[in-house]
Structures are given as structure tokens and as C-alpha cells.
Amino acid sequence: MGTETVHADLLVIGFGKGGKSVAARMGRLGRRVVLVERSDQMYGGTCPNVGCVPTKALVHHAEMRRPDDPAREWYAHAVEEVQALTAKFRAGNYESFNDLDTVTLITGRAEFAGPHTVTVETDGDRITVTADTILINTGAEPIVPDIPGLRASPRTLTSADLIRTTALPDRLAILGAGYLGIEFASIYRRFGSEVTVFETSERILGREDGEAVEAVERILAEDGVEILTGARVTEVRDAASGATVVYEKDGRPQTIEADAILAAAGRAPATRGLGLEAAGVRTTERGAIEVDEHLRTSRPHIYALGDVHGGPQHTYLSLDDSRIVMDQLTGEGRRSTDDRVAIPRTLFTTPPLAAVGLTEEAARRAGRRVRIACERVADITAMPRAYIVEDTRGLMKFVVDAGTDEILGATLLSVDAQEMINTVALAMRHGVTASELRDAVYTHPTSTEAFNEVLATVVRVDEPGTAGA
Numbered sequence: 127m128g129t130e131t132v133h134a135d136l137l138v139i140g141f142g143k144g145g146k147s148v149a150a151r152m153g154r155l156g157r158r159v160v161l162v163e164r165s166d167q168m169y170g171g172t173c174p175n176v177g178c179v180p181t182k183a184l185v186h187h188a189e190m191r192r193p194d195d196p197a198r199e200w201y202a203h204a205v206e207e208v209q210a211l212t213a214k215f216r217a218g219n220y221e222s223f224n225d226l227d228t229v230t231l232i233t234g235r236a237e238f239a240g241p242h243t244v245t246v247e248t249d250g251d252r253i254t255v256t257a258d259t260i261l262i263n264t265g266a267e268p269i270v271p272d273i274p275g276l277r278a279s280p281r282t283l284t285s286a287d288l289i290r291t292t293a294l295p296d297r298l299a300i301l302g303a304g305y306l307g308i309e310f311a312s313i314y315r316r317f318g319s320e321v322t323v324f325e326t327s328e329r330i331l332g333r334e335d336g337e338a339v340e341a342v343e344r345i346l347a348e349d350g351v352e353i354l355t356g357a358r359v360t361e362v363r364d365a366a367s368g369a370t371v372v373y374e375k376d377g378r379p380q381t382i383e384a385d386a387i388l389a390a391a392g393r394a395p396a397t398r399g400l401g402l403e404a405a406g407v408r409t410t411e412r413g414a415i416e417v418d419e420h421l422r423t424s425r426p427h428i429y430a431l432g433d434v435h436g437g438p439q440h441t442y443l444s445l446d447d448s449r450i451v452m453d454q455l456t457g458e459g460r461r462s463t464d465d466r467v468a469i470p471r472t473l474f475t476t477p478p479l480a481a482v483g484l485t486e487e488a489a490r491r492a493g494r495r496v497r498i499a500c501e502r503v504a505d506i507t508a509m510p511r512a513y514i515v516e517d518t519r520g521l522m523k524f525v526v527d528a529g530t531d532e533i534l535g536a537t538l539l540s541v542d543a544q545e546m547i548n549t550v551a552l553a554m555r556h557g558v559t560a561s562e563l564r565d566a567v568y569t570h571p572t573s574t575e576a577f578n579e580v581l582a583t584v585v586r587v588d589e590p591g592t593a594g595a
């Protein structure tokens with residue numbers, strides 16, 4: 127095994143969204159940058175390889191399938207197309223650095239040997255990298271719960287495994303009804319799998335608006351997805367014809383058979399094997415890297431970006447982390463995570479569920495006196511788009527401060543919700559009132575024009591003195 131030592135102004139560990147954005151910008155500024163990624167199949171990180179991009183491409187292929195299309199062939203073709211797409215994105219990520227003389231990409235696993243020193247095991251070599259500034263951008267890894275038989279079963283898959291499998295599972299069991307579990311339930315049901323989702327909590331999508339979640343559950347049930355809440359999987363038994371999933375619900379042990387079991391029980395910060403103790407970088411009780419509002423770790427020259435510091439896991443937040451770190455490295459150092467206001471989110475079911483700000487429940491818990499404007503998509507006469515694209519399922523709901531007209535939050539379960547929510551978020555960030563958003567001029571026929579009608583459809587208002595009721 128050869129050894130080599132290199133020095134960099136900036137070392138980035140992990141080719142994720144935040145890290146690669148800083149690496150590229152610093153490289154263009156002429157700084158010597160080393161970027162370390164453990165796998166050549168992960169250039170560009172989780173999102174383009176095994177996360178957002180392939181899953182949303184699968185949503186697209188699943189939506190294109192009509193009931194008469196042969197399920198297995200359609201699915202196998204979709205997986206091949208999606209893998210070709212991720213290969214293209216991966217190559218693009220590689221090329222973008224290949225063109226930058228100031229950035230060296232090393233493929234291998236990085237581990238801290240000291241506060242300024244990292245060793246990288248590559249194919250046959252050990253490289254020691256020393257650096258003035260270090261960014262940790264190693265992402266998160268799927269949690270496979272410690273349930274007897276689950277981890278050892280060849281039927282147990284992570285989301286990254288499942289999206290690469292060209293054989294459509296006839297019977298798919300999903301453990302967890304968070305964003306990942308529900309998106310996969312929607313996708314695989316549309317491809318033709320029989321889908322059963324197990325959720326230990328009493329409700330799915332815990333932080334989302336209750337009324338909207340009920341509507342999501344109805345849509346999934348109509349599509350044929352079975353969701354079992356308050357259900358605890360206790361054992362997985364393998365057999366030649368499939369796995370038996372043993373679970374308890376309402377105090378009774380029951381079983382189902384499955385060809386594949388998807389672990390969708392959360393993703394934990396990827397800190398294992400990083401040698402953080404050697405660097406003196408502290409982690410939280412939940413194993414995330416501890417950071418301040420400028421994303422500095424307990425070692426001021428080491429920053430952590432993206433999923434690894436334990437915040438909400440979305441690509442656009444990792445990207446925003448890169449802006450904060452760039453401001454620290456080259457700017458005035460004022461930008462911080464405290465600046466984040468009205469950050470939207472989208473669950474890519476069919477139709478998608480998008481939300482921003484407070485839900486009705488959260489607003490009431492916070493003691494706000496609210497006005498609720500809400501309409502079912504099928505009833506919105508000012509939105510022919512839903513009828514044009516033949517999906518009138520869902521609802522739109524706004525939570526407004528009854529005294530000031532401030533938009534406190536919105537939940538949109540509707541075709542195009544993933545786009546519309548960005549307009550609401552921008553409005554909230556810039557103090558646009560509910561009446562202003564209601565009375566704005568929108569193009570036609572679009573989904574956004576529904577705001578004209580929905581915001582005028584007030585379904586309840588808290589009387590003065592009843593705040594937080």
C-alpha cells in the first residue's frame with residue numbers, strides 16, 4: 127500500500143450538496159481544495175444518486191403507467207431509465223470538478239487522525255490530507271430497526287437497494303410512514319405492488335396538518351395501499367416463497383407475507399468511522415455533529431453541513447448550509463441558520479402534499495387566533511387545471527392570523543403543489559398578507575390562480591379572546 131501526504135486550504139469530506147457547492151466556489155476562487163468521496167457511485171451525493179432525483183423520476187414513470195400496462199415490464203424499464211438518468215447526473219458532477227485544476231477529488235473513505243489531519247483509504251493507497259479548514263458533509267444513513275430477523279433477512283432493503291432492483295416486488299412491506307415510507311408506498315402501488323405500511327405511531331406524517339393527512343390516507347386507501355398505524359413489527363421469518371412479517375396491532379399478533387421489506391424508519395447522521403474523537407468534534411446525544419448557527423463544530427475550523435448535523439433532511443437545506451459556510455469563509459460571516467423563515471417542504475405522493483409554516487394545530491398550540499381558509503380541490507371553480515390534468519383530489523388550506531392578516535402557514539394537497547408552495551413561502555418571507563396573496567393576478571389556467579378563490583373561502587375564524595382554543 128502506497129502512502130502520500132497532501133495539504134489543502136480546504137478539505138471537504140463527502141460529495142453532498144452543501145460540500146460540493148463550497149468546494150466548487152472555493153476552487154474557482156483559486157483555493158487548493160481536496161474533496162473526498164467514499165464511492166464512485168455517489169459522486170454528487172445522495173440526492174442525484176439514490177435520493178430525490180431517482181425517486182421523483184420513479185414517481186413520474188409510475189404516474190405514466192395505465193392499469194393495462196404490464197406491471198413487471200413497465201417497472202423494469204422505469205428502473206433502467208432512472209438508473210441511466212442517475213449515471214448522467216453522476217458523470218456531470220464528476221466532470222464539473224474534473225475541469226477545475228484547483229480541486230482534487232479523492233475516492234476513498236475519510237477518517238480523522240487529528241484536528242487538521244484526515245487519512246483516506248483509497249483503492250490500494252493511504253493518503254494523508256492536512257487542511258486549514260475542513261467541512262464534514264457525510265449525509266445520513268438508513269436506520270434498520272433491531273427487530274428479530276429483520277436485519278438478517280435477504281428480503282430487507284434500504285431505499286437505495288429497492289430503486290435499483292428491476293424485479294417488481296409483488297408484495298411490499300414498508301416499515302415507517304414518514305416522507306420516505308409514504309412516497310415509496312405511493313410509487314410502488316402505482317407500479318402494481320401490493321403495499322402494506324407499518325407505522326408504530328398512532329398517525330402517519332406526524333408534523334403535517336391533520337385534515338390534509340386524513341385526505342392523503344383516503345387517497346392512498348383508494349389507490350389500494352394498506353396503512354397500519356399503531357402497529358409494531360416484532361419479527362421477520364424467512365421462507366423460500368417470501369418473508370413472514372409478524373406484527374402486533376390492537377394487542378393481537380398478526381402476520382402478512384412479503385417479497386420485499388423496505389426500511390423507512392428514518393436516517394441517522396453518518397458519523398460512524400469518521401474518527402470524530404481524534405479531531406475533538408463533539409456529537410449530540412442523537413449522534414449528530416453539534417454545530418452553532420454558523421455551522422461551526424466544537425472545533426472552530428471544522429464545519430458540518432447537511433444531514434450530518436441533525437436538522438431536517440432536505441437537499442435545499444444542505445445547499446443553504448453552503449451559503450452560510452461561504453459567508454464564513456469569504457464574506458462578512460453574518461448569515462446563519464437563524465435567518466431561515468418559512469422553509470417549505472413537499473411530499474411527492476400523487477398528488478403531492480406541500481406545506482410551509484404553521485399547521486392549524488401548531489398555530490393553535492402556539493396561542494394564535496386564526497382564520498382558516500380551505501377548499502377541496504374538486505370544489506375550486508377558479509382552477510380548471512385540476513380538471514384539465516384529470517386529478518381533482520386533495521385540498522388547499524391556509525392558516526391566517528385573524529387579527530393581522532399575516533399568513534402563518536399553508537398546506538396544499540393538490541396537483542402542482544410542489545411548485546405553488548414556493549410562491550406561498552416567498553410571500554410569507556416578504557410579509558405579503560393573505561388578502562394580497564388572494565387578490566394578486568395569476569396566469570390562467572394554472573393551479574396558483576386557485577389562491578384567488580381558496581383564500582376567500584373562510585371556513586372558520588376564532589372569535590377575539592379565544593386564541594389557542
Ligand SMILES: Cc1cc2nc3c(=O)[nH]c(=O)nc-3n(C[C@H](O)[C@H](O)[C@H](O)COP(=O)(O)OP(=O)(O)OC[C@H]3O[C@@H](n4cnc5c(N)ncnc54)[C@H](O)[C@@H]3O)c2cc1C
Pocket residue numbers: 139140141142143144145162163164165168169170171172173176177178179181182234235236237263264265266285306396399400431432433434438439440441442444474
Ligand atoms: C429516498 C430519498 C428521497 C429523498 N427525497 C428528497 C426530496 O425529494 N427532496 C429533498 O429536498 N430531499 C430529499 N431527500 C433528502 C436528501 O436527499 C438529503 O437531505 C440530502 O441529499 C443530504 O445531502 P447532504 O449534503 O447532507 O449529503 P449527501 O448528499 O448525503 O452526501 C454525503 C456523501 O458523503 C459520503 N460519505 C459518507 N461518509 C464518508 C466518509 N467517511 N468518507 C468519504 N465520503 C463519505 C457519502 O457516500 C455521500 O455521497 C431524500 C432522501 C432519500 C433517502
Ligand SMILES: NC(=O)c1ccc[n+]([C@@H]2O[C@H](COP(=O)([O-])OP(=O)(O)OC[C@H]3O[C@@H](n4cnc5c(N)ncnc54)[C@H](O)[C@@H]3O)[C@@H](O)[C@H]2O)c1
Pocket residue numbers: 271301302303304305306307309324325326327330331332358359390391392393438439440471472473474
Ligand atoms: N420529499 C422529501 O423531501 C423527502 C423524501 C424522502 C425522504 N426525505 C427525508 O429523508 C429522511 C428519512 O425519511 P424517513 O421517512 O425514513 O424518516 P422519518 O424520521 O421522517 O420517518 C420515519 C417514520 O418511521 C416510523 N418508525 C420508526 N421506527 C419504526 C418501526 N420499527 N416500525 C414502524 N415504523 C417505525 C416513525 O414513527 C416515523 O413515522 C427524512 O428526514 C425526510 O425528510 C425527504
